[in-house]
Amino acid sequence: MPRAQAAARKNAAAAACVPSRDGGWLSLRTSKRRNPSSRTGHNDDDGLPFSDEILLAIFACSGVLSLADLVRCGATCRRWLRLISTEAEFICRRSSAPPSASRCTGLAVGFFHQMPEGDPRFIPLNTSRFPSFELEAGEMFRAARVVVQGVHLLQASERSGIILFITSRYDQLNPSNCLYALDTGKKMAQPWMIVDALPDGICWWWPKSRGSFHGYEMDRVDFLASLGGRGDGGNGA
Amino acid sequence: MAAPESGDGNNGAARMVTLISSDNTRFEVEAAAASLSQTLQLTILDGGGGGGDGIPLPNVDSATLSKVLEYCIKHAPAAANGGAPNATAVDRAELERFDNEFVNIDQSVLYSLIMAAHNLEIEGLQSLVAKKVADMIKGKSPMEIRRTLGFPDPTPEEQAEMNAHMLEYGWAYE
Numbered sequence: 001m002p003r004a005q006a007a008a009r010k011n012a013a014a015a016a017c018v019p020s021r022d023g024g025w026l027s028l029r030t031s032k033r034r035n036p037s038s039r040t041g042h043n044d045d046d047g048l049p050f051s052d053e054i055l056l057a058i059f060a061c062s063g064v065l066s067l068a069d070l071v072r073c074g075a076t077c078r079r080w081l082r083l084i085s086t087e088a089e090f091i092c093r094r095s096s097a098p099p100s101a102s103r104c105t106g107l108a109v110g111f112f113h114q115m116p117e118g119d120p121r122f123i124p125l126n127t128s129r130f131p132s133f134e135l136e137a138g139e140m141f142r143a144a145r146v147v148v149q150g151v152h153l154l155q156a157s158e159r160s161g162i163i164l165f166i167t168s169r170y171d172q173l174n175p176s177n178c179l180y181a182l183d184t185g186k187k188m189a190q191p192w193m194i195v196d197a198l199p200d201g202i203c204w205w206w207p208k209s210r211g212s213f214h215g216y217e218m219d220r221v222d223f224l225a226s227l228g229g230r231g232d233g234g235n236g237a
Numbered sequence: 238m239a240a241p242e243s244g245d246g247n248n249g250a251a252r253m254v255t256l257i258s259s260d261n262t263r264f265e266v267e268a269a270a271a272s273l274s275q276t277l278q279l280t281i282l283d284g285g286g287g288g289g290d291g292i293p294l295p296n297v298d299s300a301t302l303s304k305v306l307e308y309c310i311k312h313a314p315a316a317a318n319g320g321a322p323n324a325t326a327v328d329r330a331e332l333e334r335f336d337n338e339f340v341n342i343d344q345s346v347l348y349s350l351i352m353a354a355h356n357l358e359i360e361g362l363q364s365l366v367a368k369k370v371a372d373m374i375k376g377k378s379p380m381e382i383r384r385t386l387g388f389p390d391p392t393p394e395e396q397a398e399m400n401a402h403m404l405e406y407g408w409a410y411e
Contacts, residue, residue, distance in 0.1 A: 061367045064368055065375060075398070
Protein backbone atom coordinates (compact mmCIF):
# COMPACT_ATOMS: atom_id res chain seq x y z
CA MET A 1 0.00 0.00 0.00
CA PRO A 2 1.22 3.48 -0.72
CA ARG A 3 2.98 4.63 2.37
CA ALA A 4 2.75 8.30 1.63
CA GLN A 5 -0.97 8.04 1.39
CA ALA A 6 -1.18 6.05 4.54
CA ALA A 7 0.89 8.58 6.38
CA ALA A 8 -1.19 11.42 5.07
CA ARG A 9 -4.35 9.80 6.27
CA LYS A 10 -2.94 9.13 9.65
CA ASN A 11 -5.19 10.63 12.23
CA ALA A 12 -4.10 13.22 14.69
CA ALA A 13 -4.49 10.94 17.67
CA ALA A 14 -2.16 8.38 16.20
CA ALA A 15 0.31 11.13 15.48
CA ALA A 16 0.24 12.19 19.09
CA CYS A 17 0.66 8.63 20.11
CA VAL A 18 3.68 7.78 18.03
CA PRO A 19 5.72 10.91 17.99
CA SER A 20 9.01 9.20 17.43
CA ARG A 21 7.90 6.97 14.62
CA ASP A 22 7.05 7.77 11.09
CA GLY A 23 3.47 6.76 11.66
CA GLY A 24 3.59 3.69 9.52
CA TRP A 25 2.58 1.32 12.27
CA LEU A 26 -0.61 2.94 13.20
CA SER A 27 -1.42 3.88 9.68
CA LEU A 28 -1.33 0.25 8.81
CA ARG A 29 -3.67 -0.40 11.61
CA THR A 30 -6.20 2.13 10.55
CA SER A 31 -5.96 2.32 6.82
CA LYS A 32 -7.79 -0.86 6.07
CA ARG A 33 -10.72 0.40 7.99
CA ARG A 34 -12.64 1.83 5.13
CA ASN A 35 -11.82 3.06 1.75
CA PRO A 36 -13.01 6.43 0.58
CA SER A 37 -15.38 4.92 -1.95
CA SER A 38 -17.48 3.52 0.84
CA ARG A 39 -17.89 6.94 2.34
CA THR A 40 -20.90 8.09 0.37
CA GLY A 41 -22.32 8.81 3.79
CA HIS A 42 -24.54 11.83 3.33
CA ASN A 43 -27.53 9.93 4.51
CA ASP A 44 -26.63 8.79 7.98
CA ASP A 45 -30.18 8.57 9.23
CA ASP A 46 -30.59 5.75 11.70
CA GLY A 47 -34.37 5.84 11.72
CA LEU A 48 -34.54 6.99 15.32
CA PRO A 49 -36.64 10.01 16.25
CA PHE A 50 -33.90 11.35 18.48
CA SER A 51 -31.92 14.50 17.98
CA ASP A 52 -28.14 14.40 18.18
CA GLU A 53 -28.40 15.94 21.60
CA ILE A 54 -30.54 13.10 22.92
CA LEU A 55 -28.24 10.46 21.48
CA LEU A 56 -25.25 12.16 23.04
CA ALA A 57 -26.97 12.14 26.41
CA ILE A 58 -27.36 8.40 25.98
CA PHE A 59 -23.74 7.82 25.01
CA ALA A 60 -22.53 10.03 27.84
CA CYS A 61 -24.84 8.46 30.37
CA SER A 62 -22.73 8.36 33.44
CA GLY A 63 -21.15 5.07 34.27
CA VAL A 64 -23.09 2.87 31.89
CA LEU A 65 -21.22 2.49 28.63
CA SER A 66 -17.65 1.31 28.64
CA LEU A 67 -15.08 2.29 26.09
CA ALA A 68 -15.72 -1.00 24.30
CA ASP A 69 -19.45 -0.24 24.27
CA LEU A 70 -18.77 3.11 22.67
CA VAL A 71 -16.50 1.53 20.10
CA ARG A 72 -19.29 -0.88 19.15
CA CYS A 73 -21.78 1.97 19.08
CA GLY A 74 -19.49 3.64 16.60
CA ALA A 75 -19.86 0.64 14.33
CA THR A 76 -23.61 0.59 14.59
CA CYS A 77 -24.30 3.22 11.97
CA ARG A 78 -22.70 6.22 10.38
CA ARG A 79 -24.60 8.75 12.37
CA TRP A 80 -23.48 7.22 15.63
CA LEU A 81 -19.91 7.01 14.42
CA ARG A 82 -20.01 10.66 13.46
CA LEU A 83 -21.44 11.65 16.83
CA ILE A 84 -19.09 9.57 18.90
CA SER A 85 -15.99 10.69 17.08
CA THR A 86 -16.84 14.37 16.79
CA GLU A 87 -18.29 14.68 20.28
CA ALA A 88 -15.83 12.38 22.00
CA GLU A 89 -14.79 15.09 24.39
CA PHE A 90 -18.33 15.80 25.51
CA ILE A 91 -19.09 12.12 25.94
CA CYS A 92 -15.98 11.45 27.99
CA ARG A 93 -16.37 14.53 30.12
CA ARG A 94 -19.92 13.63 31.02
CA SER A 95 -19.49 9.94 31.57
CA SER A 96 -17.31 8.67 34.31
CA ALA A 97 -15.85 5.24 34.43
CA PRO A 98 -18.01 2.78 36.28
CA PRO A 99 -16.42 1.74 39.52
CA SER A 100 -16.72 -1.92 38.75
CA ALA A 101 -13.58 -3.92 38.23
CA SER A 102 -15.04 -5.45 35.12
CA ARG A 103 -13.68 -2.54 33.14
CA CYS A 104 -10.17 -3.65 33.96
CA THR A 105 -10.41 -7.24 32.96
CA GLY A 106 -8.64 -5.95 29.87
CA LEU A 107 -6.21 -8.28 28.39
CA ALA A 108 -3.96 -6.95 25.75
CA VAL A 109 -6.08 -5.88 22.85
CA GLY A 110 -3.52 -6.71 20.28
CA PHE A 111 0.08 -6.67 19.39
CA PHE A 112 2.48 -5.80 16.67
CA HIS A 113 3.84 -8.51 14.53
CA GLN A 114 7.20 -7.90 13.00
CA MET A 115 7.05 -9.20 9.48
CA PRO A 116 10.21 -10.53 7.88
CA GLU A 117 10.12 -7.46 5.72
CA GLY A 118 8.19 -4.27 5.94
CA ASP A 119 6.48 -2.63 8.83
CA PRO A 120 5.20 -4.40 11.88
CA ARG A 121 1.52 -5.06 11.57
CA PHE A 122 -0.98 -4.62 14.29
CA ILE A 123 -2.80 -7.85 15.05
CA PRO A 124 -5.94 -7.32 17.07
CA LEU A 125 -6.26 -9.95 19.69
CA ASN A 126 -9.47 -11.66 20.48
CA THR A 127 -8.73 -13.21 23.82
CA SER A 128 -11.66 -15.57 23.53
CA ARG A 129 -9.31 -17.42 21.23
CA PHE A 130 -7.24 -18.25 24.25
CA PRO A 131 -9.50 -19.86 26.79
CA SER A 132 -7.56 -20.28 30.00
CA PHE A 133 -4.49 -19.08 28.22
CA GLU A 134 -4.03 -22.16 26.14
CA LEU A 135 -1.75 -20.90 23.48
CA GLU A 136 -1.58 -23.69 21.00
CA ALA A 137 -4.97 -22.64 19.69
CA GLY A 138 -3.89 -21.32 16.37
CA GLU A 139 -1.34 -21.76 13.73
CA MET A 140 -0.07 -18.29 14.43
CA PHE A 141 1.03 -19.26 17.88
CA ARG A 142 2.37 -22.71 17.27
CA ALA A 143 5.86 -21.63 18.11
CA ALA A 144 4.79 -19.69 21.10
CA ARG A 145 5.87 -20.45 24.57
CA VAL A 146 4.92 -19.03 27.88
CA VAL A 147 7.79 -17.21 29.44
CA VAL A 148 6.18 -15.91 32.55
CA GLN A 149 2.92 -17.10 33.85
CA GLY A 150 0.87 -15.81 36.67
CA VAL A 151 -0.72 -12.48 36.82
CA HIS A 152 1.25 -11.56 33.79
CA LEU A 153 1.56 -13.75 30.85
CA LEU A 154 4.30 -13.16 28.47
CA GLN A 155 4.30 -15.06 25.32
CA ALA A 156 7.04 -15.13 22.85
CA SER A 157 7.22 -16.64 19.49
CA GLU A 158 10.77 -16.90 18.45
CA ARG A 159 9.80 -17.89 14.97
CA SER A 160 7.56 -14.99 14.22
CA GLY A 161 9.02 -12.48 16.57
CA ILE A 162 5.79 -11.91 18.39
CA ILE A 163 5.96 -10.90 21.96
CA LEU A 164 2.74 -10.56 23.73
CA PHE A 165 2.26 -9.18 27.14
CA ILE A 166 -1.06 -9.77 28.75
CA THR A 167 -1.97 -8.06 31.93
CA SER A 168 -5.12 -7.74 33.86
CA ARG A 169 -4.15 -4.49 35.45
CA TYR A 170 -2.77 -1.30 34.09
CA ASP A 171 -0.58 -0.66 37.08
CA GLN A 172 1.14 -3.95 36.48
CA LEU A 173 2.39 -2.66 33.21
CA ASN A 174 5.53 -0.95 34.25
CA PRO A 175 9.02 -0.79 32.95
CA SER A 176 10.44 -3.22 35.47
CA ASN A 177 7.99 -5.90 34.39
CA CYS A 178 8.88 -5.27 30.84
CA LEU A 179 12.59 -5.38 31.51
CA TYR A 180 12.18 -8.63 33.30
CA ALA A 181 10.37 -9.94 30.30
CA LEU A 182 13.13 -8.84 28.01
CA ASP A 183 15.71 -10.51 30.15
CA THR A 184 13.82 -13.75 30.34
CA GLY A 185 13.04 -14.07 26.73
CA LYS A 186 16.11 -14.26 24.63
CA LYS A 187 16.46 -12.83 21.18
CA MET A 188 13.50 -10.61 21.52
CA ALA A 189 14.90 -7.42 20.30
CA GLN A 190 12.26 -7.07 17.63
CA PRO A 191 9.97 -4.12 18.01
CA TRP A 192 6.92 -4.93 19.94
CA MET A 193 4.12 -3.10 21.49
CA ILE A 194 1.55 -3.65 24.13
CA VAL A 195 -1.86 -2.28 23.75
CA ASP A 196 -4.28 -2.33 26.56
CA ALA A 197 -7.77 -1.05 27.00
CA LEU A 198 -8.08 0.93 30.16
CA PRO A 199 -10.95 2.67 31.82
CA ASP A 200 -9.52 5.96 30.75
CA GLY A 201 -8.06 5.11 27.44
CA ILE A 202 -5.80 2.97 25.41
CA CYS A 203 -2.27 2.43 26.39
CA TRP A 204 0.59 1.67 24.06
CA TRP A 205 4.04 0.63 25.09
CA TRP A 206 7.05 -0.20 23.11
CA PRO A 207 10.75 -0.32 23.69
CA LYS A 208 12.71 2.65 22.63
CA SER A 209 15.76 0.55 22.80
CA ARG A 210 16.68 -2.52 24.71
CA GLY A 211 16.16 -1.82 28.35
CA SER A 212 14.37 1.44 27.88
CA PHE A 213 10.68 1.79 27.55
CA HIS A 214 8.32 4.33 26.26
CA GLY A 215 4.72 4.32 27.21
CA TYR A 216 2.11 6.44 25.60
CA GLU A 217 -1.44 6.71 26.53
CA MET A 218 -4.10 7.71 24.17
CA ASP A 219 -6.96 8.93 26.21
CA ARG A 220 -10.57 8.08 25.62
CA VAL A 221 -11.26 11.32 23.85
CA ASP A 222 -8.49 10.94 21.32
CA PHE A 223 -9.25 7.32 20.80
CA LEU A 224 -12.95 7.81 20.18
CA ALA A 225 -12.22 10.79 17.98
CA SER A 226 -9.90 8.63 15.93
CA LEU A 227 -12.73 6.23 15.16
CA GLY A 228 -14.33 8.84 12.99
CA GLY A 229 -12.00 8.73 10.09
CA ARG A 230 -8.84 10.11 8.73
CA GLY A 231 -9.80 13.71 8.27
CA ASP A 232 -10.25 13.18 4.56
CA GLY A 233 -13.65 14.80 4.62
CA GLY A 234 -17.09 13.35 4.28
CA ASN A 235 -17.59 12.36 7.87
CA GLY A 236 -19.73 15.35 8.65
CA ALA A 237 -17.38 16.95 11.09
CA MET B 238 -31.42 19.92 41.80
CA ALA B 239 -33.54 20.80 38.81
CA ALA B 240 -35.81 22.91 40.96
CA PRO B 241 -33.83 25.63 42.63
CA GLU B 242 -34.69 27.58 45.73
CA SER B 243 -37.16 29.64 43.79
CA GLY B 244 -39.67 26.81 43.81
CA ASP B 245 -39.84 25.99 47.47
CA GLY B 246 -40.33 28.88 49.81
CA ASN B 247 -43.60 30.77 49.31
CA ASN B 248 -46.96 29.27 48.67
CA GLY B 249 -45.78 27.36 45.58
CA ALA B 250 -46.46 23.95 47.03
CA ALA B 251 -50.20 24.22 47.10
CA ARG B 252 -50.61 26.09 43.87
CA MET B 253 -52.03 24.17 40.94
CA VAL B 254 -51.37 24.67 37.27
CA THR B 255 -53.03 23.25 34.20
CA LEU B 256 -51.14 21.67 31.33
CA ILE B 257 -52.81 20.93 28.03
CA SER B 258 -51.58 18.05 25.90
CA SER B 259 -51.41 18.08 22.11
CA ASP B 260 -54.75 16.25 21.96
CA ASN B 261 -56.34 18.86 24.20
CA THR B 262 -56.52 16.89 27.43
CA ARG B 263 -56.15 19.09 30.49
CA PHE B 264 -53.98 17.98 33.39
CA GLU B 265 -54.08 19.79 36.68
CA VAL B 266 -50.97 19.32 38.79
CA GLU B 267 -49.17 21.04 41.59
CA ALA B 268 -46.94 23.82 40.39
CA ALA B 269 -44.05 22.29 42.27
CA ALA B 270 -44.33 19.08 40.24
CA ALA B 271 -44.70 20.84 36.89
CA SER B 272 -41.75 23.05 37.77
CA LEU B 273 -39.43 20.08 37.47
CA SER B 274 -39.66 21.01 33.82
CA GLN B 275 -37.24 23.80 33.23
CA THR B 276 -39.20 24.72 30.15
CA LEU B 277 -42.29 25.32 32.25
CA GLN B 278 -40.59 26.69 35.31
CA LEU B 279 -40.34 30.29 34.20
CA THR B 280 -43.88 30.38 32.89
CA ILE B 281 -45.12 29.02 36.18
CA LEU B 282 -43.02 31.44 38.20
CA ASP B 283 -44.57 34.22 36.15
CA GLY B 284 -47.96 33.02 37.27
CA GLY B 285 -48.84 31.19 34.07
CA GLY B 286 -50.91 28.04 33.89
CA GLY B 287 -53.24 28.99 36.69
CA GLY B 288 -56.96 29.55 36.63
CA GLY B 289 -58.64 28.73 33.37
CA ASP B 290 -55.56 29.43 31.30
CA GLY B 291 -53.55 26.25 31.08
CA ILE B 292 -50.19 25.88 29.37
CA PRO B 293 -50.45 24.23 25.96
CA LEU B 294 -47.86 21.54 25.19
CA PRO B 295 -48.28 20.94 21.47
CA ASN B 296 -45.47 18.38 21.32
CA VAL B 297 -46.67 16.04 24.03
CA ASP B 298 -49.71 13.78 23.72
CA SER B 299 -51.89 12.94 26.67
CA ALA B 300 -50.61 9.39 27.20
CA THR B 301 -47.05 10.63 27.37
CA LEU B 302 -47.90 13.67 29.45
CA SER B 303 -49.67 11.60 32.05
CA LYS B 304 -46.60 9.40 32.28
CA VAL B 305 -44.34 12.44 32.58
CA LEU B 306 -46.49 13.90 35.31
CA GLU B 307 -46.47 10.61 37.18
CA TYR B 308 -42.71 11.01 37.33
CA CYS B 309 -42.85 14.67 38.32
CA ILE B 310 -45.35 14.12 41.10
CA LYS B 311 -43.27 11.33 42.55
CA HIS B 312 -40.06 13.30 42.36
CA ALA B 313 -41.32 16.76 43.31
CA PRO B 314 -40.95 16.42 47.08
CA ALA B 315 -37.33 15.31 46.84
CA ALA B 316 -36.54 18.00 44.28
CA ALA B 317 -38.11 20.64 46.52
CA ASN B 318 -35.61 19.62 49.18
CA GLY B 319 -32.83 20.58 46.85
CA GLY B 320 -31.90 17.07 45.85
CA ALA B 321 -33.04 15.79 49.22
CA PRO B 322 -29.83 15.80 51.21
CA ASN B 323 -31.84 14.86 54.26
CA ALA B 324 -33.80 12.11 52.56
CA THR B 325 -33.72 8.81 54.33
CA ALA B 326 -32.28 5.74 52.73
CA VAL B 327 -35.79 4.38 52.60
CA ASP B 328 -36.97 7.39 50.62
CA ARG B 329 -34.13 7.05 48.19
CA ALA B 330 -34.66 3.34 47.79
CA GLU B 331 -38.33 3.96 47.13
CA LEU B 332 -37.53 6.51 44.43
CA GLU B 333 -35.08 4.10 42.87
CA ARG B 334 -37.65 1.33 42.87
CA PHE B 335 -40.14 3.72 41.30
CA ASP B 336 -37.63 4.77 38.63
CA ASN B 337 -36.77 1.22 37.70
CA GLU B 338 -40.38 0.29 37.33
CA PHE B 339 -41.19 3.54 35.61
CA VAL B 340 -38.95 2.83 32.61
CA ASN B 341 -40.01 -0.78 32.35
CA ILE B 342 -42.23 0.10 29.41
CA ASP B 343 -42.79 -0.50 25.72
CA GLN B 344 -40.18 0.88 23.44
CA SER B 345 -42.61 3.23 21.69
CA VAL B 346 -43.67 4.65 25.05
CA LEU B 347 -40.04 4.97 26.05
CA TYR B 348 -39.24 6.87 22.86
CA SER B 349 -42.14 9.27 23.40
CA LEU B 350 -40.98 9.76 26.94
CA ILE B 351 -37.45 10.54 25.81
CA MET B 352 -38.73 13.18 23.42
CA ALA B 353 -41.01 14.69 26.05
CA ALA B 354 -38.35 14.72 28.76
CA HIS B 355 -36.12 16.50 26.33
CA ASN B 356 -38.71 19.04 25.18
CA LEU B 357 -39.75 19.80 28.72
CA GLU B 358 -36.18 19.72 30.02
CA ILE B 359 -36.83 17.54 33.01
CA GLU B 360 -33.31 16.77 34.04
CA GLY B 361 -33.92 13.74 36.22
CA LEU B 362 -36.22 12.14 33.70
CA GLN B 363 -33.78 12.83 30.88
CA SER B 364 -31.07 10.99 32.77
CA LEU B 365 -33.40 8.17 33.66
CA VAL B 366 -34.51 7.48 30.10
CA ALA B 367 -31.01 7.99 28.71
CA LYS B 368 -29.74 5.42 31.16
CA LYS B 369 -32.50 3.04 30.14
CA VAL B 370 -31.44 3.23 26.49
CA ALA B 371 -27.76 3.01 27.43
CA ASP B 372 -28.57 -0.16 29.38
CA MET B 373 -30.30 -1.53 26.28
CA ILE B 374 -27.14 -0.85 24.26
CA LYS B 375 -24.62 -2.06 26.76
CA GLY B 376 -22.77 -5.25 25.92
CA LYS B 377 -24.44 -5.67 22.55
CA SER B 378 -22.89 -6.02 19.13
CA PRO B 379 -23.66 -3.33 16.55
CA MET B 380 -26.12 -5.65 14.84
CA GLU B 381 -27.86 -6.43 18.13
CA ILE B 382 -28.03 -2.73 18.90
CA ARG B 383 -29.65 -2.07 15.57
CA ARG B 384 -32.24 -4.77 16.15
CA THR B 385 -32.90 -3.71 19.72
CA LEU B 386 -33.51 -0.11 18.78
CA GLY B 387 -35.40 -0.93 15.62
CA PHE B 388 -33.04 0.37 12.98
CA PRO B 389 -33.67 -0.60 9.38
CA ASP B 390 -31.60 -3.53 8.12
CA PRO B 391 -28.09 -2.49 7.18
CA THR B 392 -27.22 -2.10 3.54
CA PRO B 393 -24.56 -4.49 2.26
CA GLU B 394 -22.15 -1.58 2.42
CA GLU B 395 -22.97 -0.89 6.05
CA GLN B 396 -22.69 -4.58 6.81
CA ALA B 397 -19.23 -4.63 5.27
CA GLU B 398 -18.22 -1.63 7.37
CA MET B 399 -19.45 -3.38 10.51
CA ASN B 400 -17.48 -6.49 9.66
CA ALA B 401 -14.34 -4.50 9.02
CA HIS B 402 -14.80 -2.69 12.30
CA MET B 403 -15.16 -5.95 14.15
CA LEU B 404 -11.93 -7.19 12.65
CA GLU B 405 -10.09 -4.05 13.52
CA TYR B 406 -11.41 -3.57 17.03
CA GLY B 407 -11.68 -7.19 18.02
CA TRP B 408 -11.00 -6.36 21.64
CA ALA B 409 -14.21 -4.39 21.87
CA TYR B 410 -16.20 -7.45 20.88
CA GLU B 411 -15.01 -9.90 23.47
